Amino acid sequence: xxxxxxxxxxxxxxxxxxxxxxxIFDAVPPYPPRTEREAxxxxxxDGEMLLNLGPQHPSTHGVLRIVLKxxxxxxxxxxxxxxxxxxxxxxxCENGDWxxxxxxxxxxxxVASMFSEAMPVLSAEKxxxxxxxxxxxxxxxxxxxxxxxxxxxxxxxxxxxxxGGLTPLLYGFIERDRIVEMLASxxxxxxxxxxxxxxxxxxxxxxxxxxxxxxxxxxxAVELENETRLxxxxxxxxxxxxxxxxxxxxxxLRLCVTGPNLRAAGVPYDVRRAxxxxxxxxxxxxxxxxxxxxxxxxxLLRVDEIRESIRIIDQVLHEMPDGPIMAKIPRMIRIxxxxxxxxxxxxxxxxxxxxxxxxxxQPFRLRIHDPSYFTLQxxxxxxxxxxxxxxxxxxxxxxxxMGGVDK
Amino acid sequence: MSVISxxxxxxxxxGKIILPLFLLLIALTVLLLAGWQLGLIPAVIELLxxxxxxxxxxxxxxxxxxxxxxxxxxxxxxxxxxxxxxIAFLAGRIGPNRVGPWGTLSSVFHGFKVLAKEDFxxxxxxxxxxxxxxxxxxxxxxxxxxxxxxxxxxxxxxxNIGLLYFFAVSxxxxxxxxxxxxxxxxxxxxxxxxxxxxxIVSYELPLLLAPVGIIMLAGTLSLNQIVIQQSGWFWDWYVxxxxxxxxxxxxxxxxxxxxxxxxxTEADSEIVAGFATEYxxxxxxxxxxxxxxNVFILSALTVVLFFGGWNAPIDPRPILEFFRIGSLTxxxxxxxxxxxxxxxxxxxxxxxxxxxxxxxxxxKSGWSFLKSLVVAFVLFNVMAIAAVTIWAFLSFEVVVGLFxxxxxxxxxxxxxxxxxxxxxxVRIDQLMGFAWKWLVEIALLNVFVTAGAILLVQExxxx
Numbered sequence: 001x002x003x004x005x006x007x008x009x010x011x012x013x014x015x016x017x018x019x020x021x022x023x024i025f026d027a028v029p030p031y032p033p034r035t036e037r038e039a040x041x042x043x044x045x046d047g048e049m050l051l052n053l054g055p056q057h058p059s060t061h062g063v064l065r066i067v068l069k070x071x072x073x074x075x076x077x078x079x080x081x082x083x084x085x086x087x088x089x090x091x092x093c094e095n096g097d098w099x100x101x102x103x104x105x106x107x108x109x110x111v112a113s114m115f116s117e118a119m120p121v122l123s124a125e126k127x128x129x130x131x132x133x134x135x136x137x138x139x140x141x142x143x144x145x146x147x148x149x150x151x152x153x154x155x156x157x158x159x160x161x162x163x164g165g166l167t168p169l170l171y172g173f174i175e176r177d178r179i180v181e182m183l184a185s186x187x188x189x190x191x192x193x194x195x196x197x198x199x200x201x202x203x204x205x206x207x208x209x210x211x212x213x214x215x216x217x218x219x220x221a222v223e224l225e226n227e228t229r230l231x232x233x234x235x236x237x238x239x240x241x242x243x244x245x246x247x248x249x250x251x252x253l254r255l256c257v258t259g260p261n262l263r264a265a266g267v268p269y270d271v272r273r274a275x276x277x278x279x280x281x282x283x284x285x286x287x288x289x290x291x292x293x294x295x296x297x298x299x300l301l302r303v304d305e306i307r308e309s310i311r312i313i314d315q316v317l318h319e320m321p322d323g324p325i326m327a328k329i330p331r332m333i334r335i336x337x338x339x340x341x342x343x344x345x346x347x348x349x350x351x352x353x354x355x356x357x358x359x360x361x362q363p364f365r366l367r368i369h370d371p372s373y374f375t376l377q378x379x380x381x382x383x384x385x386x387x388x389x390x391x392x393x394x395x396x397x398x399x400x401x402m403g404g405v406d407k
Numbered sequence: 408m409s410v411i412s413x414x415x416x417x418x419x420x421x422g423k424i425i426l427p428l429f430l431l432l433i434a435l436t437v438l439l440l441a442g443w444q445l446g447l448i449p450a451v452i453e454l455l456x457x458x459x460x461x462x463x464x465x466x467x468x469x470x471x472x473x474x475x476x477x478x479x480x481x482x483x484x485x486x487x488x489x490x491x492x493x494i495a496f497l498a499g500r501i502g503p504n505r506v507g508p509w510g511t512l513s514s515v516f517h518g519f520k521v522l523a524k525e526d527f528x529x530x531x532x533x534x535x536x537x538x539x540x541x542x543x544x545x546x547x548x549x550x551x552x553x554x555x556x557x558x559x560x561x562x563x564x565x566x567n568i569g570l571l572y573f574f575a576v577s578x579x580x581x582x583x584x585x586x587x588x589x590x591x592x593x594x595x596x597x598x599x600x601x602x603x604x605x606x607i608v609s610y611e612l613p614l615l616l617a618p619v620g621i622i623m624l625a626g627t628l629s630l631n632q633i634v635i636q637q638s639g640w641f642w643d644w645y646v647x648x649x650x651x652x653x654x655x656x657x658x659x660x661x662x663x664x665x666x667x668x669x670x671x672t673e674a675d676s677e678i679v680a681g682f683a684t685e686y687x688x689x690x691x692x693x694x695x696x697x698x699x700x701n702v703f704i705l706s707a708l709t710v711v712l713f714f715g716g717w718n719a720p721i722d723p724r725p726i727l728e729f730f731r732i733g734s735l736t737x738x739x740x741x742x743x744x745x746x747x748x749x750x751x752x753x754x755x756x757x758x759x760x761x762x763x764x765x766x767x768x769x770x771k772s773g774w775s776f777l778k779s780l781v782v783a784f785v786l787f788n789v790m791a792i793a794a795v796t797i798w799a800f801l802s803f804e805v806v807v808g809l810f811x812x813x814x815x816x817x818x819x820x821x822x823x824x825x826x827x828x829x830x831x832x833v834r835i836d837q838l839m840g841f842a843w844k845w846l847v848e849i850a851l852l853n854v855f856v857t858a859g860a861i862l863l864v865q866e867x868x869x870x
Contacts, residue, residue: 049594051594051595051598052594057679073598073602073835160831161676162676163676163831163832164667164668164670164674164676164830164831164832165829165830165831165832166494166498166667166827166828167494167497167498167828167829169498170498170499170500171498171499174499230829231831234830234831236668236830236831236832236833237831239833239834239837240831240832240833240834387834387835387836388598388677388678389671389674389677389832389834389835390834392676392677
């Protein structure tokens with residue numbers, strides 16, 4: 001039973017009337033193919049079916065839409081459709097002054113926004129050639145590492161959820177909630193902190209934050225052990241992740257994949273070591289790597305990174321100097337004209353920014369390089385040939401965040 | 408007139424409802440006692456009993472069908488609440504705690520919510536099949552309750568092919584799921600329906616082969632007889648003679664009931680909600696209920712086949728004989744009291760309530776007489792329920808049997824819920840491979856070994 005033809009407006013273009021609702025479900029664009037690739041993709045051979053995944057799907061980690069070409073349960077090809085979360089952040093940043101850019105960049109990486117809000121801050125400081133107080137540097141590193149742990153803890157939960165485990169998600173959220181509440185007592189926000197400032201940080205460490213932090217640090221390692229014990233040697237989990245979605249070293253480098261996904265493929269590239277910034281050169285920590293590059297390696301690598309972050313936090317707390325938290329700069333700053341490139345190591349990889357200033361109080365251009373976008377390219381390499389169930393697990397193990405992809 | 412109307416107008420709404428009901432209750436009690444003494448009511452009861460006796464089959468059918476359908480609703484509510492609460496505790500949460508004491512009513516309100524939702528049929532769906540599919544699924548789950556022996560004598564229909572009937576009817580579930588997936592006009596539903604078909608048909612095999620050893624040991628297909636053969640101490644249960652069959656059966660049952668780690672048919676992270684994606688309202692509710700009733704039924708069947716059904720784990724008779732106690736049957740035989748029971752209830756209950764109320768009123772100086780009366784009434788009810796339960800437990804085998812059956816069954820329901828809170832989901836090829844490469848072979852091997860052992864024992868006994 002089908003409905004009358006020509007009764008449904010297309011979702012993509014309201015001026016076009018689509019034949020049947022099936023056209024929407026089939027995810028076939030209502031316009032003629034624009035490229036050869038599109039023509040090839042939307043030409044279905046016998047036994048193949050298009051499956052529209054997202055933008056509203058429980059496991060696409062945001063509003064990513066992927067059109068899967070499936071043969072039974074096996075994915076043969078896919079066509080990602082981006083832009084459902086596009087807000088024009090880069091353009092908005094050009095219209096406000098440098099201070100506004102901080103809060104505008106916050107929601108780019110909404111799982112770990114301490115990193116995306118560092119983009120305009122670090123660019124401006126580099127353009128100003130500003131040395132910020134050492135206490136501010138240490139507080140920044142502390143916040144970054146806490147946020148990294150929160151993000152990775154959530155990753156473990158989401159990976160387990162996409163594999164069908166309900167409980168690890170809650171364990172991940174409990175850990176994240178502790179850290180997020182801790183940061184909220186420091187910054188006033190749970191998610192979009194708006195804490196870093198050009199020349200330092202917004203507020204000094206307070207008693208509430210420090211008592212929560214001490215409480216958490218005293219049992220962080222044990223809690224991590226508890227959280228991962230449910231998964232590490234679980235036969236079903238290992239069988240679902242080991243050897244799945246192998247992203248080899250060359251492909252990863254070719255696709256500009258950075259961060260844990262690259263390190264799981266055996267490349268020890270970490271911006272904190274490769275292009276040191278802030279006080280990272282003074283801290284003692286390892287860059288964990290794995291060789292296999294599969295989902296299981298990516299999972300284990302993130303668990304290792306949580307341990308390293310706990311180590312860094314420990315050192316930071318021991319070496320935290322006294323002093324001011326803001327450099328002496330005027331409230332209204334004019335950034336000298338020039339160009340600057342900065343990058344930080346976010347939980348998803350190298351988060352970079354190429355900033356241009358024309359000497360006014362507004363950024364002329366902020367080009368933000370989000371690692372999730374490049375991680376997402378790997379999805380196209382890893383998904384075909386796998387079952388639908390595994391495709392979800394592979395995407396979860398790559399851990400993209402759509403906020404930065406669509407910007 | 409004003410003598411009556413003034414106090415009546417002073418009553419609250421609740422009082423205006425309760426007072427006539429109270430008066431009606433008194434009038435009915437008086438009428439009942441009078442009628443009984445005059446011999447009218449026994450005559451009417453005799454007449455009704457005659458009608459029932461001459462049409463026993465019809466009455467039995469109506470009663471069994473009604474009870475079988477009705478029992479599923481509280482059972483499903485209890486299991487849904489249990490699942491919410493247990494998974495919450497596993498995940499370090501509190502779980503439902505808003506509606507009712509400790510959130511116990513929340514699953515009931517889930518039921519009301521499902522009833523109140525819009526019943527929606529998507530464009531392009533095959534409406535007739537779309538409507539029938541949940542009913543097939545629900546009925547094929549519920550109808551299997553007919554042959555499960557809950558307690559001695561408490562079985563819907565003691566068929567001599569009970570086990571066969573069970574598997575035949577529960578096999579119909581796949582028809583409901585497949586048609587639901589097909590008729591929804593949605594690709595996720597279709598994938599879910601096809602997964603359900605593949606999974607349930609594959610796991611039907613080990614599920615059927617595992618109890619074959621028990622059938623050979625028991626020599627019957629009647630579930631009631633299988634339970635009776637396991638009476639005695641707990642080491643007489645078939646799980647100790649057929650441990651491998653139990654493991655195979657339990658894994659297959661988890662897959663048959665679409666429970667984690669085999670819940671691929673409604674894998675929410677892959678195919679949204681599987682066959683139920685397009686369903687809403689009570690049509691979804693039927694699937695939802697069927698799933699939880701299925702959990703109960705599969706646990707019940709596991710208990711019946713492997714854990715002695717309604718048999719208590721210990722046999723009380725040798726212990727009683729050791730202590731030289733003849734029987735635990737209480738001295739008061741209520742059924743022989745006749746009309747005196749009614750008199751006791753009519754006079755004894757108010758007297759007892761007053762007796763409990765008086766010391767409360769005298770000792771607790773702050774309490775009004777009404778308050779102590781209410782408290783005494785509540786206390787009396789608690790004591791009466793306890794007394795009746797103990798009396799029933801001692802007098803009726805059915806109550807003891809039902810108690811042990813429910814305890815054992817809910818242990819397995821808990822294990823199903825526990826598994827859901829702990830394990831991730833397997834993949835479709837791993838699932839199918841596990842059924843065909845391992846479970847079927849193990850079950851077949853178990854059948855051969857059991858048959859050989861039975862022959863050997865018979866041969867030895869003959870010599």
